[in-house]
Amino acid sequence: MSKGRILRAGRQRHEPGQSLVTVTLPVTPELIPSFLVVAYYFVPPGEIVADSVWVDVKDTCMGTVGGSEPGVGVSETLGWALEVDGVSGPRGDP
16 A cells, blocks of 8 residues: 555465465555555454554665766857656656
């Protein structure tokens, strides 16, 4: 859950005798700046065990910014080149 929306829901199979169940969760731009993981399971006779954890995602630049220095003899009115490389849209949204 991030920004009040459920982004992923699912079930993980628990085999008899298995003590640990793992889930891989790729961190996408939708999960920035933080997201909540909620997990629960049932134990006989019908008891629910639940827990949750907030994950703060380190926000980093998804592109680079570069430029070139003005050449010798170029006046300030001519300006200089600025090159911006990155993912299109805010935070990588298409």
